[in-house]
Amino acid sequence: MPGQPLPDAEQLLQALIEKMRPEAGPQTGLIGIHTGGVWLAERLHQALQLAVPLGSLDVSFYRDDYEKIGLHKDVKRSDIPFDVEGRQLILVDDVLYTGRTIRAAMNELFDYGRPASIQLAALVDRGGRELPIAAQFVGAEIQVDPQQGIELKRGESGRLSLVFYTQGA
């Protein structure tokens, strides 16, 4: 078991809301990345009282590991219920790690149109980047053993928590 406990996801989410509040305007488009990022985006969307409906992305059709591991078994439908063209966008993901998911998400977004800007919000940033990608809004930076996976869970009450899992399992 890992030595260092993971921070409380609900507290990190509150911190993230306060960081984003000054930047998110009435025309900002918020887009969650499946699955954890969509849960977070739903909460952020509500807390920031954004007027534009929430978007969601499943980046499976754009992942760079398709050749290696094939298509993901459970592909969700991407849904962007607003015009991307010329809009300020904020992508939301739970754990920022290699940056490959964000690269895939940006590629997919550009197939909807040319946004004015894309920013990134992540609940935790665990380092380990393999691409030149950075988040503008981060709940916390944490240090984790590279063998450890971290994912967001949502309980029956809707409460969010971060948990470890063993990679490759």
Add this chain to the structure above:
Amino acid sequence: MWLDPSNPQLNKNGELHHLLTLEGLPAGIMWQILDTAKSFVGVTQREVKKVPLLRGKAVFNLFFEPSTRTRTTFEIAAKRLSADVINLAINISSATKGESVLDTVANLAAMQADMFIVRHASSGAPYLIAKHVAPEIHVINAGDGRHAHPTQGLLDMFTIRHYKKDFSSLKVAVVGDVLHSRVARSHIHALTTLGCPEIRVVAPKTLLPKAVETLGVHVYHDMRQGLKDVDVVMMLRLQNERMQSALLASAQEFYKYYGLTADKLALAKSDAIVLHPGPMNRGVEIDSSVADGGQSVILPQVTFGIAIRMAVMSIVAGN
């Protein structure tokens, strides 16, 4: 051997490597294809209708028998996955010069094919090809003889699910020339696997395979009884070439007893949907007022066919 000997369309990890038939295809894979296709429907409604999954791959449409709809939708699907598509109508190509199917395929493989979409008049031809290609090549059956037409079966399941949501309480009637229909076989296997509790086949005795009941279907020779209270009517094409044989008196006679008219359709549930795999013989198996009517989902079938073929190609190419 990288394939499962008992089910040569699966690899040794139980993943889909070729798509040859829906018979014996595990339910999990069938649901995965239907779910993935749903996500591709979203892609086809965007400004840019392409995703990069098959970028750099070469897909060969290998049609030894003519087809418009199936070949075109496979071509569109492959292009929307960013593959390069090469269309070959073999009846006007090497086959007329006496080249064997396997020689044709070997030559195309030497041109660095990644996937073959095969339509052939002989049952089993796609199996023969799948058995002889290199392990990195994938084969998809686009209709072989009277045997199977798995992507048609899947797109029809997608269409039913789209309108009816759930298979577990449906009554479905498959109507017409079941004997010669590869589509009907694919329907029966898929509906059974997905948990449809009541599958009916409606046809004259001469157009039913022997012992069709062993597939778990209910047989009706009277169409009015067969359509009573069904949720889904799946019409089959009456193949004109069968008219020459002694199986049928005439097209007019067939239309009278087995043609889908508004008054026969009225016996089904009021929200029943009507499917047809095309091409339709209007006034033979289906009346124009039904084909173009409010309960017809024949054109949505064609659109959904693109998403289903995108799903199948992207799943096999990744395995």
